[in-house]
Amino acid sequence: MSVITSETAEAIEQILKQYPPDPSALIAVLQDIQRDLRYLPKEGLRRVAEYLGVPLSQVYRVATFYTAFSLVPRGKHVIKVCMGTACHLKGAAMVAEAVERILGIGPDQTTDDLLFTLETVHCLGACALAPVVVIDTDYHAHMDTAKIARLIDKYAKE
Amino acid sequence: MPFLTDVRALEEFRAQARAKRPADARVICLCGGTGCRASGSATLRPVFERCLSENGLDGEVDFRVTGCHGLCEYGPLVIVHPQRYFYQRVKPEDVPEIVHESVIAGRPVERLLYKDPATGEVKLREDELPFYNRQQRIAMRDNGIIDPLRIEDYIARGGYAALAKALTSMTPEEVIEEVEKSGLRGRGGGGFPTGRKWRSCREAGEKRGEIRYVICNGDEGDPGAFMDEGIMEGNPHAIIEGMTIGAYAIGSHEGFIYVRAEYPLAVKHLSVAVEQAREYGLLGKNILGTGFSFDIKIARGGGAFVCGESTALMASLEGKAGEPRSKYIHTVESGLWEKPTNLNNVETWACVPPIILHGAEWFASIGTEESKGTKVFSVVGKVENTGLVEVPMGVTLREIIFDICGGIKGGKKFKAVQTGGPSGGCLPESMLDLPVDFEHLAEAGSMMGSGGMIVMDEETCMVDVARYFLEFLTEESCGKCTPCREGLRHMLSILTRITKGEGQPGDIETLHELADTLADAALCGLGTTAANPVLSTLRYFEDEYHAHVYEKRCPAGFCRELITFSIDPEACNGCHACFAACPTQAITGEAKKPHEIDQAKCIRCGVCRITCRFGAVKVK
Numbered sequence: 001m002s003v004i005t006s007e008t009a010e011a012i013e014q015i016l017k018q019y020p021p022d023p024s025a026l027i028a029v030l031q032d033i034q035r036d037l038r039y040l041p042k043e044g045l046r047r048v049a050e051y052l053g054v055p056l057s058q059v060y061r062v063a064t065f066y067t068a069f070s071l072v073p074r075g076k077h078v079i080k081v082c083m084g085t086a087c088h089l090k091g092a093a094m095v096a097e098a099v100e101r102i103l104g105i106g107p108d109q110t111t112d113d114l115l116f117t118l119e120t121v122h123c124l125g126a127c128a129l130a131p132v133v134v135i136d137t138d139y140h141a142h143m144d145t146a147k148i149a150r151l152i153d154k155y156a157k158e
Numbered sequence: 159m160p161f162l163t164d165v166r167a168l169e170e171f172r173a174q175a176r177a178k179r180p181a182d183a184r185v186i187c188l189c190g191g192t193g194c195r196a197s198g199s200a201t202l203r204p205v206f207e208r209c210l211s212e213n214g215l216d217g218e219v220d221f222r223v224t225g226c227h228g229l230c231e232y233g234p235l236v237i238v239h240p241q242r243y244f245y246q247r248v249k250p251e252d253v254p255e256i257v258h259e260s261v262i263a264g265r266p267v268e269r270l271l272y273k274d275p276a277t278g279e280v281k282l283r284e285d286e287l288p289f290y291n292r293q294q295r296i297a298m299r300d301n302g303i304i305d306p307l308r309i310e311d312y313i314a315r316g317g318y319a320a321l322a323k324a325l326t327s328m329t330p331e332e333v334i335e336e337v338e339k340s341g342l343r344g345r346g347g348g349g350f351p352t353g354r355k356w357r358s359c360r361e362a363g364e365k366r367g368e369i370r371y372v373i374c375n376g377d378e379g380d381p382g383a384f385m386d387e388g389i390m391e392g393n394p395h396a397i398i399e400g401m402t403i404g405a406y407a408i409g410s411h412e413g414f415i416y417v418r419a420e421y422p423l424a425v426k427h428l429s430v431a432v433e434q435a436r437e438y439g440l441l442g443k444n445i446l447g448t449g450f451s452f453d454i455k456i457a458r459g460g461g462a463f464v465c466g467e468s469t470a471l472m473a474s475l476e477g478k479a480g481e482p483r484s485k486y487i488h489t490v491e492s493g494l495w496e497k498p499t500n501l502n503n504v505e506t507w508a509c510v511p512p513i514i515l516h517g518a519e520w521f522a523s524i525g526t527e528e529s530k531g532t533k534v535f536s537v538v539g540k541v542e543n544t545g546l547v548e549v550p551m552g553v554t555l556r557e558i559i560f561d562i563c564g565g566i567k568g569g570k571k572f573k574a575v576q577t578g579g580p581s582g583g584c585l586p587e588s589m590l591d592l593p594v595d596f597e598h599l600a601e602a603g604s605m606m607g608s609g610g611m612i613v614m615d616e617e618t619c620m621v622d623v624a625r626y627f628l629e630f631l632t633e634e635s636c637g638k639c640t641p642c643r644e645g646l647r648h649m650l651s652i653l654t655r656i657t658k659g660e661g662q663p664g665d666i667e668t669l670h671e672l673a674d675t676l677a678d679a680a681l682c683g684l685g686t687t688a689a690n691p692v693l694s695t696l697r698y699f700e701d702e703y704h705a706h707v708y709e710k711r712c713p714a715g716f717c718r719e720l721i722t723f724s725i726d727p728e729a730c731n732g733c734h735a736c737f738a739a740c741p742t743q744a745i746t747g748e749a750k751k752p753h754e755i756d757q758a759k760c761i762r763c764g765v766c767r768i769t770c771r772f773g774a775v776k777v778k
Contacts, residue, residue, distance in 0.1 A: 023476070023477045024475065024476050024477040025477060026477035026478075027457070027458075027460055027474065027477055028457070028458065030460075031419075031458055031460070052477075054477070058478070061479050062460075062477070062478065062479050065460070065462065065479035065480065065636075066459075066460025066461050066462050066479075066480075067460070067461035067462065068419045068459075068460045068461040069460065083381070083630075084381035084382050085381045085382035085538070085539070085576065085610070085612045085626070085627075086381075086382045086538035086539050086544070086612060088381075088626050089539050089540060089612070089614065089618055090540075091764065094763055094764055094765075097763060098741075098763070098765075101741055121420060121461075122379070122381045122463065122630060122634075123379075123380070123381035123382060123383070123384070123420070124192075124420055125192050125378070125384035125387040125420065125421060126192050126193050126196045126230075126384070127193075127230075127382055127383075127384060127536060127538035127539075127544060128193045128230030128231050128233070128538065128544035128545055129193060129196045129197060129230065130538065130544075132196060137422070139192070139195060139196030140196070141196045141197055144765075144768045145739075145741075145763060145764070145765045145768065146739055146765060146768060146769060
């Protein structure tokens with residue numbers, strides 16, 4: 001996986017072009033790469049380090065410090081199960097467990113077919129509708145173990 | 159695009175914007191806050207637009223998608239002006255009726271109005287609801303009224319008048335004095351006097367002849383808190399105006415808004431607002447022709463709770479991993495890129511324009527002796543009306559939870575309220591009459607924090623709550639200092655054992671000891687307060703710890719290793735629903751006859767309990 005395709009390399013160049021070669025742009029650049037490629041490829045990190053003039057070790061440190069970044073490809077659909085306090089009180093752990101059971105993956109893991117990634121996150125700011133699950137950018141309110149099963153089914157068929 | 163070259167141009171523009179918005183104008187306000195969007199408000203927008211157009215009402219009716227109204231529980235919310243009819247839980251199929259009945263004929267649609275759950279009384283308008291009529295809104299003054307993507311809406315409501323006043327009739331020193339006199343204190347958690355912080359930053363910069371930065375902390379990381387999200391989404395110009403006034407007072411020309419990664423809508427609204435403010439000449443060079451220059455950049459967070467801590471946030475802005483540093487030298491002296499830096503929270507910045515406009519005395523007349531003004535709380539958990547509530551400081555917990563938010567859901571019994579985020583504390587029923595301000599909450603062993611208020615009922619296990627917060631803090635600990643990194647991990651492992659029924663004599667004492675060490679020795683504010691959830695639950699709910707450790711019993715019926723599910727044969731009619739839903743095939747029984755749960759197979763996931771429509775599944 002260490003060699004990236006020319007398209008990936010091109011996508012990274014397009015992102016770098018929008019930023020000045022300044023170390024403070026590091027997080028923003030990595031966010032854009034993560035958004036477009038759904039992960040941070042190793043060769044891409046080297047290129048970012050070179051462009052911004054930041055040691056590769058520091059790029060790696062930032063890439064592994066923040067939960068928004070992943071060094072392995074994430075799935076087509078990212079299922080974010082909110083584990084905020086309000087959601088916890090209303091059974092979010094059960095919902096997360098149901099996703100694990102159905103997809104056979106743990107938090108921060110991706111299914112072999114690269115269709116789903118499970119993330120558990122701390123509060124999505126929709127506490128009134130707890131427990132909340134966000135799939136890609138769509139919010140799903142008042143989740144329970146039965147509803148999440150139907151929802152996963154729907155996305156799998158898309 | 160009008161370019162506001164001076165204050166007169168701003169006032170002329172305001173007069174025009176107001177003329178276009180007479181009091182009797184027909185306006186539809188659809189709530190587009192994250193809560194209402196999650197309930198489907200985004201799908202209502204095109205339906206409204208189409209329906210208005212079909213009825214020839216394009217341009218006749220002002221259709222606004224607003225920020226959060228507060229009453230998220232009843233979303234999506236729609237308000238029809240000028241009658242101000244307040245509609246709740248609106249669905250796409252309700253839209254034609256709203257347009258025909260209310261917009262065209264001016265009559266209310268009875269079935270969509272709010273009904274008081276206790277009395278069944280129908281309420282026509284927002285201000286007739288107890289949820290709203292006991293609130294006083296300063297930080298959230300325009301939420302639900304303006305379209306946050308339209309700067310004209312904000313200006314028509316008096317926006318940027320405070321900035322014009324500060325820039326043209328006040329010296330920086332006078333602005334600082336005004337904020338000091340108002341008694342405004344930091345809304346992000348610390349409660350530090352805002353004016354004093356500004357003064358220190360200004361003096362540090364003057365002394366060293368250096369540039370200074372101002373920062374808005376929008377990294378609202380506390381789980382269960384979404385006040386800042388509501389303001390960033392619903393009224394971004396209030397933050398920009400507040401920051402610009404602060405920058406003028408401090409002598410700064412560059413500002414940053416650091417927004418949490420999980421708030422995409424807030425990032426969008428702030429970005430649009432900054433762009434508009436620049437176009438209008440309210441940000442950038444020579445603001446309103448006064449010679450003062452200031453601009454703002456927006457930075458997105460990377461999903462790390464610790465970045466809500468000021469020094470960690472500044473490290474993150476510099477493009478580094480967000481780790482706090484010790485504060486022997488304050489950030490007002492040496493912060494971002496080692497320059498004097500003034501950081502305030504979203505709500506604090508949003509309070510600045512009204513203080514400048516209406517005066518320090520007005521603001522100081524609201525609230526208590528030591529805590530002035532209002533505070534926004536996000537009231538969530540096991541409460542009837544979850545949502546955002548802004549009340550004067552000093553209002554009691556009981557008024558917020560019971561009078562405004564309608565008490566506990568489903569007629570259950572109140573057990574505790576958790577305030578102050580993960581580092582806050584849980585307060586029991588005996589504390590309900592506590593006035594809510596910085597001092598009283600701290601005395602009671604909790605804290606104000608950023609304003610999250612999580613209500614817990616009799617089915618909430620307090621040991622599990624403590625375990626939950628420690629799990630959160632263990633994950634989010636940046637790992638730099640040992641007391642936080644290791645102390646939290648040890649406390650978590652003890653609490654996890656206790657909730658699994660494996661508690662041992664001595665555990666409670668060890669928890670006390672670890673908590674005290676953490677409070678004494680951790681590096682940053684997050685670390686020193688990280689033991690609060692354990693300390694406060696031990697202080698008020700020690701009996702629950704004892705039940706878990708010595709009787710292997712969870713009184714709330716929550717901890718899975720300590721409970722069993724069973725089916726009440728009297729209530730079960732053998733409908734098979736639970737049978738089909740059970741993931742481990744632990745339920746057996748013939749159709750139309752009472753079912754049974756095989757305890758050896760049961761993983762206590764609770765699906766059967768949710769699925770059963772007859773309440774036949776019991777927890778012990």
